[in-house]
Amino acid sequence: MAKNLSFLFAFIVLCGLNSSAQSGISLRDGIQKTYNAAxxxxxxxxxxxGVDVEKYLAYVWLKPGNPWCAAFVSWTLGQSGVKKARSGGCVALMEQGTTIYRTNKLTRTPGPGDVFFIYYPTKKRVAHTGFVDKWESTYLITVEGNTNEAGSREGDGVYRKRRLKSQIYAVSTYLN
Incomplete structure (x- = not known):
């Protein structure tokens, strides 16, 4: 009887670990699919x-006309079930996550679904955010809202961008 219980317990533990690993992968994949679709x-x-921009802003209780990069990130994470990241402001959004990179100090390599932040000295705070899609040696590929072809923090849409790592102040994760 004890042997059967041991096997049953081991089976339950292994299934639970496997499910956790799979859900971590599928959560990251789900976030990536959502931001790529945008x-x-x-x-x-x-x-x-605009319809989509106003949907992002409404998710963080903001009216049309407000900057929406953080709202886009929050909405995208929320669509995948990540509820702890919900803010229309970059500073608050950054603080809601776990920092895995800060100005050349790497705790863990960022991956798809992690969120980058850019610091603006004139504002004396982080003032733009978006998703890390790919982390390379000197640059990263991002998907970000309220930007444009030039990479402005006050743009006109959702774009895939290539940014130098030297532009990035911090990267946070919300997947833990």
Missing amino acids: IGVRERTGRND
């Missing part, structure tokens, strides 16, 4: 508006 979203009039 590439091409554009503001209606160039004033932080």
Whole structure:
């Protein structure tokens, strides 16, 4: 009887570990699919508006016309079930996650679904955010909202960008 219980317990533990590993992978994949599907979203009039932009802003209790990079990140994470990241502001959003990179100090290699932040000295705070899609030796590929072809923090849509690591102040994860 004790031997059967030991086998049953081992089976349950192994199944639980396997499910956890799979859910971690599928959560990251789900986030990546959601932000990739948003590439091409554009503001209606160039004033932080439009159906999708307003959906992102409403998710974080903001009205049309507000900057929406953090709202896009929050909404995307929320669609995949990550509820602890919900803010229309970059500083608060960064603080809700676990920092895995800060100005050349790497705790863990960022992956798809982790969130980068850019610091603006003129604002004296982080003021733009988006998703890490790929982390390379000197640059990263991102998907970010409220940007443009030039990489502005006040853009007109969701774009895939290539940014130098030297531009990145911090990367946080919300997947733990």
